[in-house]
Amino acid sequence: MVRKPLIGMTLGELESVAAEAGLRRFAAKQIARRLYVNRSQSVSEMTELPKASREWLEEHYCVGLQAPIAEARSTDGTVKYLFATRGEGFDFLDGGAGGRDVEAVYIPDRERATLCVSSQAGCRMGCRFCMTGRQGFHGNLTAAGIINQVMAIPESRTLTNIVFMGMGEPMDNIEEVLKAVEVLTAPWGLAWSPKRITVSSIGKLDGLRRLLDETKVHVAISVHSPFKQEREDLMPVEKAFPVAGVMGVMKNYDFAHQRRLSAEYIMWRGVNDDLRHADALARLLKGVDCRVNLIRFHAIPGFDHVTADTETMERFRDRLNELGVTATIRTSRGEDIEAACGMLSGKEGAVEKEGVANC
Incomplete structure (x- = not known):
């Protein structure tokens, strides 16, 4: 049925x-x-x-609530949850082959409790450094599949923040992401402040404009290099959505008051971690109220770049700050359970375990 x-x-x-x-x-x-x-x-x-x-x-x-089918716990307190995309008589995937699982990551940090949610099974964007992108695209999560990640984990009622930084490109599934944000923020829904939600994107402009026009959530743009060819080598979407053009569009929005814009910047040794890159990144962000999150790279199979060392990252951060760009180094969490940035992949054909609630 x-x-x-x-x-x-x-x-x-x-x-x-x-x-x-x-x-x-x-x-x-x-x-x-x-x-x-x-x-x-x-x-x-x-x-x-x-x-x-x-x-x-x-x-x-x-109702449609479906508990995680598996979990992995990190030594740092991070928990990675695996969700089946098919329940008893329904499917959380729309427009895909189905049968693929997705992951969400719970990250406790002092007074904050953040959940990193997925919006797709797999991803079409093909970023070379990302495990999710390596598996290809297997379908868009419905709003039910997104909200289920928030509501079905044991820590649901104590969450303080949600980030759409899990599997998939949220702007490639904009209709369902907008519905999920509405459920999260509406007074008849979960009644969250939009200030507690951040949505990440590679810069897919059609969806990004809608997100900015129709919500007040924070936005994060994956940059990773200020130079066109370098970014294109890492992120093929640079051809369709040049980061310079994306930042040009961002200048039309107010990020100084109720919402925040962040630039996500993974740092690789000898690739994008010198002061020339820092200077070019500052030029790219000129005129945009934007902070930079510097991120350590978490190694994945088949990609030979390695993360920049701490001293280099600190020097890069300090240079940006000197140039008037607020920059911080993000603390790495959950690497030992493959829950860190770029490591989510899900798995195929997960078996329901005893006690999992369906529908």
């Missing part, structure tokens, strides 16, 4: 569901409250709805 998940639905979509079930429009808010505030596990718990309507809903819809 095929039933559609209710989690991930916007209020407008829930109003349509309520109408289908013969309910009045206000019932959509009752359903939303059960989903996103009470965290109901089944339609049968929605006792404010008439019994006949609950029975009809149970026939055609399910």
